[in-house]
Amino acid sequence: MNQNNNDTLNKEGELYVKLGNLMRKKRTEDGRKTVETILNLNIPTAEKVQKITDFDATSHIGSNLYLLRKKSFSGEAAAENDKTALSDIDENTSIDNEKIINDTLASKGIFTPVIVKENRKKIQKFPKRRSYLFFLVSEFFRIIKFTCNSSVLRYKYFLPDIKLSRNIERFFSENIKKTADELAQVMHYISETGWMTLEKFEYNLLMEFRALCEKISAITGEPSRGGESGMLIRIRRVEKYFLVCHYRENYPEKILSLVEKTLKGNSRYSLKIKEIKDMIAFLLYTQPDNLSLQAIIVAFNIIESRTYLVLDDLINRNRGEIISNFEFNAHTDVAENIKEAIHKNIDNLNCKLDEKRRILKIKFFMKLNESGGYDFSILNSAAAGIITEDLIPVMPNVALFGYAMIKCYLVLFEELLLKPVTFSDHEPALLFDGDFFQAEHVELQNIFNRMEKLSKQNNCLQITSERLDQHLKNKLTIVNRTKLEIETIQDIDRFSSLMYNVGHRLSVIYMNKNIAPDTNNDAVVTADHANKPGNELPFIVNKIVSQHIFSGKSVAEAIYLLISISYMAAYYFRNQKICLLLDNIVKIKKEIDDIMAQLKRLADPLHYEKIEQIKSNSEKEN
Template sequence: MNEFAFKEGPLKERSFNETTYEERSDHSPQQGTEQKKADSLGRVWKNRRSIKPFHTQASYFRYLFLEYRKIRYFGNVTHIFLPRIVPSGIQLSRDVGTTFTTYLQPWSVELFEILSSVLSTGWRYLDKKEFNLLVVLKKLCEKIVKTDFSLPDLKNRNLLEKYRSLEMLFLVLHYRQDYPEILISALKRALKKVPDIKDSQSVVLLVRRIINRDDELPSLYNFLLGLNMLKYRRYFEINDLIHANSGEVVSEEVFECEGETYHEINQCIAESRKELLSLQKKLLEIQHLKQYLPLDEKGEIDYKIIEYFYESNEQRKKCSFTEDLEDVVDLSARLFGLFVNSFENILNGKIHIPGVGNVELFARSFFQVDLTKLKYIIEKLGKITYYLESHFTFEQYLALLQPRKVVHRYEAEAKQLIDEGLVLLHDMGNKLERILRLRTPGEIGTEEYEPLEPALLNGRYFHLPFEGRIIRYRNKLGGKTVLEALSFIVRVCYLICMFFHKPDVYGLLAEEEAVKENIESKLLLLGRIAKPEILRELRLLIG
């Protein structure tokens, strides 16, 4: 070991390598995903051990008349062999060991530390092949630092045996022609995520010096070629040392990482899966909401249904929706009152179906509490009008949605009551929307049926009674089928909540693009770090 070698600390770190794989297989077989990881990496490491094809030593005459001239030229250009007049006397240059001790090992120490930092979080933004190529490079740096490059016998044709494990790692990085550039491209991206490293170009230069061919100084690339020439008395290029059909030598299925990192990856997969399902649930909520929100020619929400609902009441005194925006307390009280008057019978009473008679669609436990609370709010809104010094306009109401230091007491109370009413409308709209979505389509018989109970929202199998039958009623639901009537009520609930900018409804719609981007981002992350079957399962779940 030389003065640039590692201290004992970093090198004692136990990696998930060939040795640990064999130990796990022999003594502690893993279950589930971890066992699949071990099996996958086991195949990769087995392929690495057969990465080099079998070579025989050339005959003396072949060496002398066909190989020697090329080997001698190689040695002179690369500074690997000493120039000799006598062909049989080929030998390594002593400068090789000195150069590696002076330059190659310090470069490897520096690069090892950088790669350790990069790989600790690299799995978050690199794909498995990129990450694993960097792992192989890190192992190569570690092996270089641990290797004794003193060359006491420069003519020893079996010197290659001493460097077999180092050679294997080096050949893995050149197994495919594009591996070196994939590795460098991945490293450049990864270095941008490491704030302590400012000069990424110098790091890339280190990599090129270690793995690429360099004829100015004796390079590791040429050294390994030279050792093979010395042993087999044949001229070699790097491709001659690689068995192109050895199989996968860099895994694209699992990360070749330390146990702690592997735990972090699994934890990230579990958390991302949970977040993805939550995002998908939110996206479905948005889609269910949008389904009941009509749009105008400009693609904006059309509130004409609310205006029609408000102005076409059965009272003698006609109301103007636009004019009543100047008094949001009266506006909201009338809207809530119209809702109760128009829909209480179908939600908490009976409706008349021609040919059937009066029928009760919903059990009293379904909407009675919500409607009772809404009636109480209507009453309170009617009383609070007397305490307001002036009309509380719709614009003032919207202004109160923003944080303010000073708020008039009765304006705050009015806003609170309106907000509570919107919560009730939203809840009732959500219940009806779920009923319409979860029901099993089809006409139920007219004789035996029971009013729908709240428990059906927990996933019970049910039909919507008389969904295709027309309602005979002298209000806004008259002439509609049961299905159309309930859909209309959902639309009214959601439109009122949107119009009054109810935060969890109005804000939900504004989040649609961000939710979609987050889903795509999570899928991309899981596509990099999770096994394909996990990603397929998630895609099936989210549709």
């Protein structure tokens, strides 16, 4: 016993050393507050150490995420994100970690803003400017053919040359700018709501198109030089945004379908979807008369390079992915909404995992048949040595079976929980303090007395399990019930509730105790330490001598058996608490899967991986 005490003290001492080291660790202000909250919780030291360790692991991921984001922002966005900078980041270590994270994620098909930003630097091709002689011999007549089919360029034969058409600047201002202005409003709405339904890649692709619209609006609204040189400066500022929207050949079509998907069902825009799609097509595609943004961009590059070109000649499509699927590229206020949605989903996940845990803890004690249904034969076995008749024939009539079952249960309850238990290798002893189950015993005895009295009034009363369920769910009116039936069902309901409560109390004790076969303890369970983890059940390895179902069982096995009988009977007699839990397991599993799908869509992969790990650990605990 002294050796056990010394081992316990040594383990406790090690935990306090670990806790002290964790408390001295440098953290942000928010991190310190979180750790203080954990320290103030009324939980064992080991759990505090584990919770702080888990929090630090999450914070480490957060630090790396901060660096990933910091490198992908500039200007105002960088200033906003710098406000939340983590002061305790080791830059050299974190940069190495960032590269590892980037490479690992990229190998899994996930592209961070850092990788995307790097890839995007070289997507634009700049065709070499040809000599005037080469232009005359090889390109001039090809370009003439292009100008004949469009209104973008004009040419002259005397001193051969090509220039931008005179009406292009007006066309740009009156048509392209006007279209971009209208679409910018639509894309602003999508930026605020699209994250609720779209995947990260889909949302970010639309945000690239939004950036194109806003860039066009901003450029045509600022003072600049007129003429071809002024127009060239404007086009150069728009050009890269336009090329991003054409980086993959299917991007324009994706933009059209995603806008339709996002706006469908919205009262403000649903009737204008076709008009909006036509405007998007006007900005992104060539038009029949070739007067379009695409034609203008290609025309400028033709003038610059003195070479006949098409759009594909301006895009380097082998630079890797340029649209991030790592996180939503949203403005600060929208990002906060996304973060809030993630937190709400995590809260919902915790609630559903708690429900699932409660159900699985009950199912641990439930006996199943070969087909996976509940096997109620244990209730018939429980009557061995108490009732001589076979109970299986009367089981369909819950009125008769309920009376027989409470009679059996009362005997087993008193034998194991109230009276000294007889052992094969130990003198009789109590397992539980005399007052521990006293209240339940009094109620159980009262229910038995009432049911015995009712059974003498009418032993022919027929109540099926289905009718009992209808009664308990208040689906039958008063006129459909007799007084005897109502009173009988009320007592069956009380009995089933009592069995559920006893089963629950015993299961908490059973789960909390250390029931390793090489340990034993002779201290009775009291209310003071019943729910404390680590306390041993008394006489757990001793074999019980009994004329009933507990015969030859160890104390641990007998308590497990009584819990099983309690839960199985409570479910059979349609106790609403246990029925609601057990009947909802499929629904809860689906809800958990749906929440995880939402979190996978909303959270970045690093945070989702952590959430998935926490969920997995939670399920392993069961």
